[in-house]
Amino acid sequence: MANLMAAEWQLSALQWCSAPEPAANLQQVRSFLQQLPSFKQHLVVLPECALIFGGPEGWQHRYQEPLGQGHWQQQLVDLACEFQIFLLLGSFPTQSADPKRFSASSLLFSPDGRLLADYQKLHLFDVEVADNTGSYRESDSTMAGEKVTLADCQGLKLGLTICYDVRFPGLMQQLATLGMQVLAVPSAFTKVTGAAHWHSLLRARAIETQCFVVAPNQTGVHANGRETFGHSLIIDPYGRVLADAGVEPGWISCRIDLNELTAVRQAMPLWQHNRFKCELTP
Numbered sequence: 001m002a003n004l005m006a007a008e009w010q011l012s013a014l015q016w017c018s019a020p021e022p023a024a025n026l027q028q029v030r031s032f033l034q035q036l037p038s039f040k041q042h043l044v045v046l047p048e049c050a051l052i053f054g055g056p057e058g059w060q061h062r063y064q065e066p067l068g069q070g071h072w073q074q075q076l077v078d079l080a081c082e083f084q085i086f087l088l089l090g091s092f093p094t095q096s097a098d099p100k101r102f103s104a105s106s107l108l109f110s111p112d113g114r115l116l117a118d119y120q121k122l123h124l125f126d127v128e129v130a131d132n133t134g135s136y137r138e139s140d141s142t143m144a145g146e147k148v149t150l151a152d153c154q155g156l157k158l159g160l161t162i163c164y165d166v167r168f169p170g171l172m173q174q175l176a177t178l179g180m181q182v183l184a185v186p187s188a189f190t191k192v193t194g195a196a197h198w199h200s201l202l203r204a205r206a207i208e209t210q211c212f213v214v215a216p217n218q219t220g221v222h223a224n225g226r227e228t229f230g231h232s233l234i235i236d237p238y239g240r241v242l243a244d245a246g247v248e249p250g251w252i253s254c255r256i257d258l259n260e261l262t263a264v265r266q267a268m269p270l271w272q273h274n275r276f277k278c279e280l281t282p
């Protein structure tokens, strides 16, 4: 019975149109947190760039902080403690080895106020898109990470990825090899590429890895004119969409049972059948 209880989690994803200034976005997060159902084991995931988005060129630099230190990260620690949740800040600019570029770090905070895990975005979005931005050059401002990161969120094995990473299934296969149960894909997916690929990519990752997926996305038209797709998703390990946030600001939240992973994997043992098991790089 104790085990069964530990297998139950509440998963929530918040979605809104982030502004350039962190203070306004923090207010939004706080008001959503007040509305969420409460549950003992609750993981709340914020989108990529949740606190700082859509400012002019170079805008994120002015807010960058050392990893695990600084005013804005402390605000998230305080929220995790106040609401007694595990809180994943989709991405935040942290100092990198290159003074001209920051790392896009995904940060997991615990209800007792610790930084449990950090992950630096591996794949940078240097892509041409047929929208009003046209040319995205994330590597101008951001330094790519080097490490695959599986977080231990009080026993829940959480794969950390960010946005464009979702297009690289080799990463998810590595996370699956490490024992992933839930895949987090905090995003700022564009409206154009989202309409074409978002649901398909996320459902495929859930189906292939037989994991739950939680993917909060930005939504709407941001201060710099960039348009994001919304449709934050929670997906089960059989690929069923449990919740889709549509395009309005808001949140989705589902009670999940990690025992479902075993049932899905026993019925269809992809892991045993796979002839292409990935080798983990040290």
Ligand SMILES: O=C(O)CNC(=O)[C@H](CS)NC(=O)CCC(=O)C(=O)O
Pocket (backbone or CB within 6 Å): 048, 049, 053, 054, 124, 125, 136, 137, 138, 163, 164, 167, 188, 189, 190, 193, 194
């Ligand atoms: O640069 C910033 O301000 C914040 N970062 C982002 O918005 C990132 C990089 S531009 N967005 C994506 O990765 C979108 C990926 C996507 O839309 C796709 O894969 O189709």
